[in-house]
Amino acid sequence: MPRLTDARKELRRTQIAEAAVRCFSRNGLERTSIADITAESGLSVGSIYAHYRNKADLVRAAARQMLHQRAGTIGEFAAADVPPDPDELLSRLTAAIDPVQARVAVQTWSEATTDPAVHDIVVDATDRVRAMLHDCITAWLVKVEHHEPPQAREHAAPIAHRVMALYQAELLYTALRSPSEETPS
Amino acid sequence: MPRLTDARKELRRTQIAEAAVRCFSRNGLERTSIADITAESGLSVGSIYAHYRNKADLVRAAARQMLHQRAGTIGEFAAADVPPDPDELLSRLTAAIDPVQARVAVQTWSEATTDPAVHDIVVDATDRVRAMLHDCITAWLVKVEHHEPPQAREHAAPIAHRVMALYQAELLYTALRSPSEETPS
DNA sequence: CCACAAAAGGAATCGCGGTTCTGCTTACGG
DNA sequence: CCGTAAGCAGAACCGCGATTCCTTTTGTGG
Numbered sequence: 001m002p003r004l005t006d007a008r009k010e011l012r013r014t015q016i017a018e019a020a021v022r023c024f025s026r027n028g029l030e031r032t033s034i035a036d037i038t039a040e041s042g043l044s045v046g047s048i049y050a051h052y053r054n055k056a057d058l059v060r061a062a063a064r065q066m067l068h069q070r071a072g073t074i075g076e077f078a079a080a081d082v083p084p085d086p087d088e089l090l091s092r093l094t095a096a097i098d099p100v101q102a103r104v105a106v107q108t109w110s111e112a113t114t115d116p117a118v119h120d121i122v123v124d125a126t127d128r129v130r131a132m133l134h135d136c137i138t139a140w141l142v143k144v145e146h147h148e149p150p151q152a153r154e155h156a157a158p159i160a161h162r163v164m165a166l167y168q169a170e171l172l173y174t175a176l177r178s179p180s181e182e183t184p185s
Numbered sequence: 186m187p188r189l190t191d192a193r194k195e196l197r198r199t200q201i202a203e204a205a206v207r208c209f210s211r212n213g214l215e216r217t218s219i220a221d222i223t224a225e226s227g228l229s230v231g232s233i234y235a236h237y238r239n240k241a242d243l244v245r246a247a248a249r250q251m252l253h254q255r256a257g258t259i260g261e262f263a264a265a266d267v268p269p270d271p272d273e274l275l276s277r278l279t280a281a282i283d284p285v286q287a288r289v290a291v292q293t294w295s296e297a298t299t300d301p302a303v304h305d306i307v308v309d310a311t312d313r314v315r316a317m318l319h320d321c322i323t324a325w326l327v328k329v330e331h332h333e334p335p336q337a338r339e340h341a342a343p344i345a346h347r348v349m350a351l352y353q354a355e356l357l358y359t360a361l362r363s364p365s366e367e368t369p370s
Numbered sequence: 371c372c373a374c375a376a377a378a379g380g381a382a383t384c385g386c387g388g389t390t391c392t393g394c395t396t397a398c399g400g
Numbered sequence: 401c402c403g404t405a406a407g408c409a410g411a412a413c414c415g416c417g418a419t420t421c422c423t424t425t426t427g428t429g430g
Binding site: 003004012038043044045046047050051 | 411
């Protein structure tokens with residue numbers, strides 16, 4: 001079969017990446033073997049290596065996938081037509097945290113400490129989310145608090161920073177709170 | 186030599202644990218081999234296994250060591266005779282962050298996601314630090330803001346929670362900011 | 371000081387896990 | 401419809417790294 005159609009190929013890639021994320025969430029990045037991922041995804045070793053150069057590559061893809069997904073759900077909140085105040089924004093973000101994603105997020109931070117590629121992925125995603133929060137809070141200042149747009153953006157920056165920090169701490173708490181959900185062997 | 190004197194034995198243990206922390210900071214928990222730690226500590230494989238049952242045991246010890254050390258420096262700030270206001274407290278804490286410790290701290294969070302033993306160590310240390318902040322902020326409310334002690338403790342709780350969260354976020358940023366400082370081969 | 375058990379050194383072991391290789395299968399382009 | 405090259409399965413390989421074992425050294429209690 002001369003090359004899968006691009007859509008189908010992408011489908012397989014995300015199928016693998018999603019399985020990887022589930023495995024990572026259970027056992028951590030380094031303790032999940034390729035074999036674990038084959039079991040979780042229902043595919044085989046060869047198949048995985050047909051789609052990803054190596055494990056590091058797959059880890060990066062999984063990180064990107066999970067961050068992208070999170071950015072998506074955050075984007076929905078941030079783009080609300082009536083911008084919520086910062087406290088409300090934060091509690092909505094907090095409520096939307098998924099334990100599986102939270103665990104992998106924390107593992108990803110750790111990996112970023114060591115692996116430059118993952119580092120860039122994490123920093124980039126973080127900046128992107130912070131920018132969304134910044135926009136959202138600016139909109140709130142303008143529409144609800146009736147600030148003037150130019151100053152509003154300035155005022156919003158430190159608030160966005162704070163909300164981001166508190167959100168990340170909440171991610172950490174979720175990751176630590178949720179039961180480790182051991183492999184059912 | 187019938188058993189080292191307890192003090193000497195403890196010295197060796199911390200010598201190893203400190204070397205381990207440095208290695209972890211550079212390469213992450215799973216990517217540092219026992220060989221790396223022997224090189225860093227100047228001791229040999231056999232020696233390490235004489236002091237720690239296995240690698241997991243050493244990881245736990247290193248985590249404890251690093252958390253204990255951090256709790257120590259935080260304790261100094263928190264126990265100041267003139268309690269600083271929360272913002273000041275936070276910026277002092279932030280200023281005292283050591284990049285090496287920050288990286289290992291984040292790695293420890295990740296490990297806690299998976300390893301119940303490390304989980305307990307992390308949660309315990311976190312609670313301990315939060316309690317110190319709680320005390321410090323309560324003192325500030327009482328001495329500087331002239332609250333009544335009983336309500337002060339209640340008021341202090343959410344503030345302590347917030348300061349803790351912002352501190353942890355700052356730890357994360359430091360861990361991500363500092364250059365990965367590769368092994369000089 | 372001595373004797374001896376414990377600690378340090380380091381080579382050898384052993385299994386696990388990432389990667390590769392070899393055929394079968396199958397989906398796409400014509 | 402069909403040929404074919406890509407996808408897929410899974411066995412085999414290979415190296416790395418944790419742990420063990422045995423020898424040598426050394427600190428300590430008597």
